[in-house]
Amino acid sequence: MAKKIKQGIAPAMRRTKGEEVYNVFNIIFFLAFAFVCVYPFYYLIINSISSNNASAAGQVNWWPQGIHWENYKQVFALSGLTTSAFISVARTVIGTVLTVIASAFLGFMFTQEKMWHRKFWYRFIVITMYFNAGLIPMFITMKNLHLTNNFWVYILPAIVQPFNIILVKTFVESIPSSLQEAAEMDGAGTLTIFWKIVLPMMAPILATVGIFSAVGQWNSFQDTLIYMTDSKLYSLQYVLYTYINQANALAASVRASAGSAMNVAALATQQTPTSIRMTVSVIVVLPILFVYPFFQRFFVKGMMLGAVKG
Structure with a gap:
């Protein structure tokens, strides 16, 4: 047989x-x-x-x-390399952490129907992907906010990224709503649900957002070119860019x-x-x-789950 x-x-x-x-x-x-x-x-x-x-x-x-x-x-x-390397590492670490936290929280909040004018704020953020004021108005805004020749000009404008928020929002919508409903019946508030239930489940998509943010922060040099005249705040990429030229x-x-x-x-x-x-x-x-091998297993899963609902 x-x-x-x-x-x-x-x-x-x-x-x-x-x-x-x-x-x-x-x-x-x-x-x-x-x-x-x-x-x-x-x-x-x-x-x-x-x-x-x-x-x-x-x-x-x-x-x-x-x-x-x-x-x-x-x-x-070469002179200035150590200081610029510290600036680049600092902006990459701080910028990535803040961007991931902001993307996680906003992506979660835009799935909450009880959020005040949720659809309006979501569309307001998404529309900035397609329209911006331009270089000169951006420079004037940063100057009026006293962010030129300021380390925080590397961090603050990059915290809210519409594309990352869309990825996280789509990922959160794939999580069964019964989990949140059960937590609400037990008396959990919105922040409790976010920190204790939803956030621990976001690891794949947050790893993806973290990679996008870290690569963007590490490779950026144009913001240094536009906003900085103090050599102590030059990023590593800008210093090496000038050396190449x-x-x-x-x-x-x-x-x-x-x-x-x-x-x-x-x-x-x-x-x-x-x-x-x-x-x-x-x-x-x-x-x-060297960052990619550590996040590779999260990256593919996060991209798939963050791009396709269901």
């Missing part, structure tokens, strides 16, 4: 030639796609640790040549400070515009890139 069952199942489990070809094509396609995604990061890293004259000549494409770490030592020794002059100053006597070994570690651009790009990209 068992033999007959196996004989009956085996043909059904066999793959046709078309399926095998499709699977092979699928594997090749996604391997190529993964290579296209990963190679730019790999290229930056191998060029930042390779011989600088070989990197400047475009000879480093697949494997590092003449590995050394002088580029990172010299870039980290001034790579030729910076490389010349590093070479001059190294002295006039040059040999073959010194030439390999001598800063060039290419080495500065590669090293600075790696410093900017890698820290936030």
Whole structure:
């Protein structure tokens, strides 16, 4: 009997030639796609640790040549880098925490029918995704609020993000309403329901919002360009952006400070515009890139549940 069952199942489990070809094509396609995604990061890293004259000549494409770490030592020794790194870390941590809290609370409140003029306030926030006053009115507003040359200009304008609120609202609507009704029958108020019942269930969507916010805060440099003239409040990205733009002059100053006597070994570690651009790009990209593996399992689930109701 068992033999007959196996004989009956085996043909059904066999793959046709078309399926095998499709699977092979699928594997090749996604391997190529993964290579296209990963190679730019790999290229930056191998060029930042390779011989600088070989990197400047475009000879480093697949494997590092003449590995050394002088580029990172010299870039980290640049003036103002420690202060700007602290500013970027502080704005990323504080901004992300406040944005996540605001998105969670507003997303929850917009699902509460007893909220005063709920639909009006929700539409009022969503419409800001499509219309804004522009750069000059925004600058005037920040100046009148005394937020120019102020650390909080990095934080306050980014706390309420309409897209994040929409994601959280859709996620909360997928939670069974019977949970909230049972809590209300037990005498729980709106804040109690939010903090003790709904918020603990929001982990996937809040991780998604946290990633969006952290990446946005870490990579931002235009707000520094617009609102800041005090170098003590420059973000890391802005400082490195200026270094990239001034790579030729910076490389010349590093070479001059190294002295006039040059040999073959010194030439390999001598800063060039290419080495500065590669090293600075790696410093900017890698820290936030390390955040993704820790939130990956929440990210996909949060995006799916926050985008589709039900």
